[in-house]
Amino acid sequence: MTTPHPVPSAVPYAVVPYAPGAGPSAWPDELRRIARPEVLERWGAVDRTPHAPRLVAAPGGGGWAAAALVTARPGTAYAKIVDAVGDVPAAARAVVGYAEEQRLVQVVWEGWTVSGEDAAAAGFAPLRPPLPGGTDEPAGPRTGYVRWTAGEGVAEPAYYRQSTHFSCGAVTALLAQVRAGVVRPESLDREAELTLWRDATNFPACEPVGLGVAVRRRWPSSSVEVFLDTEEPVLLDHLDGDEREWRAVLQRASRADADRLGVPVHGRRLSPAELREAVEAPGRCRHVLLLVSLATMQGFDVPHWVLCHGTVPGAVVVEDPWFNTGAGETWVDAHLLPVADASLDAMSLLGGEVRVRGAVLVDGG
Template sequence: MSSQQETLVKSVVVPFEPDTSPTLLRKLGPQAVPQRWHAVDRSAHAPHIVAVPGADGEHWTAAALVTARPHTAYLKIVDAVGDVPAAVAAVVAHARRRDLAQVKWEGWTASPQDAAAAGFASLRPPLARAEDAAGPAAGYVRWLRDGAVTDPPYYGQTTHFTCGAVTALVAQVHARTLPREALDRRAELTLWRDATNFPACEPIGLGVAVRRAWPSSPVVVHLDVDRPVLLDHYPENEQEWRAQLQRISRTDAARIGVPIDPRRLSMTAIRRAVGRQEHVLLLVSLAGMQGFDVPHWVLCHGAVPGAVVIDDPWVNAAAGDTWVDAHLLPIPDPSLDTMSAVSADGFRGAVTIGRPGPIRPIRARTASRSRR
C-alpha cells in the first residue's frame, strides 16, 4: 500500500477518557481492554482511541490506544485490540493525515513478526532505566518521512540529575568512541562527578568533562550568556559557590582548549552538525513535553524533514511515558527551538561533540606548565 493509499484508510478517532472509554470499547465485543490503559493518568499526552468501524457502521472491529508527548512529531500505539493489523493500519493513516514523522508501538503484546508485517522495525531494548521507569520489554518504530537516522543505544538515566552525563556517554557509544559494554551506571556516575555543578551539569562544565574523558573528540560549548547559569532557583548563599565552580570551569576550558561559542546555536546549525555525524547535547526545558519547567539535557543525533531526532534519557512514568517515547524522538524544529530557550531570560546552552580525530597532548602540556 502506498503512502497516499494509507491516508485513505477509514477510522474513527475519539478522546480516551477513563470514565467513558469502557462503554465505547464494548463496541468491540467481549474482548477485555488491557488494564494498563487505565493504570496511569495519560491525560498530559493527549490519549485517544483510533478505531476501525465495522460494515454496519455501529460496531468497531479494531481499536488502538494512542498517545504522544506534546509538541512532538510522532504517535505511540500503547496497545491494539480486535483486528490488530487493521487497528495499526488505521493509526498509520491517522499519523499520515496529521503529517507526522513517525509511529511507534509499545511491545506489550505485539510480536516482532506482527510489527514487521505492519512495516515496523524493532527497537533495541534499553541498557538501563530508572527504578520507577516502567515500560515494555520491546518496542517498534515506523518512519513516515525519509531521513538519515541511525539508532544509538537507549540508556535511561538512573538518577534525577545525571541526564548530562548520560547524553554524553550515549553520544560517544553512537560515535563508536566508547564500547557499548562500557555504558553502565559506573560510567554514568563517574562522568557526572567530573561535570557536575551540584547536582546539575551546566554547559561549560559538561564540555570540559567530555574533553577530559575523550581527548580525541573535538568539543565546542555553545552558551549565549556570559554569566553562571541554572542557579536562579537556589538561595543566594547557595548560588555563590556554584557560580565560583562555573568560573573555574571557564578557566579549565581555556586551559585545555575547549572553545566557548557565545553565539546562539540555531536549529540550522544543529541540523548541520548531525548531518556531519556530530552529536549535540542540548539543554532544554521540560515545560513543553512534560508540563514542568525543569532544565534537562537531551541528545540530538539525527534529522528528518521538519524534525530533529533526539534521545531523552528521562521518562515521566506517571503519565504513561516509557523508553519507547524517549528513544528516537522526532521534534519539529520550531518546538525544539522553543524548548531550548531555558530560564526566564531564554538563554541557550549546548555542547557539540565532533567526530574523533588525532589526540592532542593536552595532559602533557598541562604537566609541563605545572613543573615550571
C-alpha cells in the same frame, strides 16, 4: 505536532477521546467487544492525560473491527500505539493513516501484546532493547517497534535511562560517545554515568561549559565546542545567597578550564540550521547535547539535557534519557524521539532571570 492542513487519508478511521479515570465500564461498547478486560485495565492504570490519549478505530462489521490506544508527548512529531485490539493489522493501518494525515513523521508501537511478526507485517521495524539501567523503576515493555512516515529514518543508537534526576547531561554525553564508537555499549552503566556526572556537575545540575570541559577531559581526542549565549552563571535561578555564589565560582572555574584545554565557548546560541548541519554532516559522527526545558513535553519548567543525533524532514531526532512513567511513558517514548524544528528551538530557550540557550557539540572523531 499537528498541522492546520492535514493530508487526507485513504484509510478510514475514527478518533475518539479517551477519558482517563473513568474505568473500563466507560469505554465504548465497540471497544469492550474487541478488547480483553486485562488490556483495558492496563490502559486505565495510569493517568495518560498529559499525552492526549485517544482511540483510533478502524470501522468494520457495523461497528469497530479494531482500535488502538494512541498517545504522544506534546510538542513532538510522533504517535505511539500503546496497544492494538481486534483486527491488529487494520488498527495499525488506521493509526499510520491518522499519523500521515496529521503530518507526523513517526509511529512507534509498544510491544505489550503485538508479536514481532504482526508488527513487521504492518511495516514496523523492531527497536533495540534498552541498555540495562541503574534504576529499579519499571521501564515498560521489553520490545518496541518503529515506522517512519517521513524520510528514511535515522541510524538507531543505544538507549539508556538516567538513574537519577540530575545526571541527564552525563548520560547524553556517554550516549553520544557510544554512538561514535568511543565507548562500548556494555560499559554504559550507573558507575560510568555517575563518574562523568561527578566530573561535570555544578551540584546537582550540569551546566554547558562544565559539561563540555568534562567531555574533553575524559576523551581528549574528541572535539568539543560549547554554545552559551550569556556570560552570566546559569541554571541557578532557584538558589540565592551563598548557595548561588559558590556554584557561580565553579562556573567561572569551568570557563578557565575550557580556555586551558582549548574548548571553544561561543557566546551565542547554536541556531536550528547549525544544529541540523552538525548532526547531518556526512562521514562525521557529530552530536549535539542540547539543553531544553521540559515545560512543553512534560508540563514542568526544569532544565534537561537531550542528545540530538539525526534528522528527518521537518524534525530533529533525539534521545531523551528520562521518561515519565506516571503519565504512561516508557522508553519507547524517549528513544528515537522526533521533535519538529520549531518546537525544539522553542524548548531550548530556558526561562528565569537570565533567559539562556546552551548546547555542547561533540565530534567523536
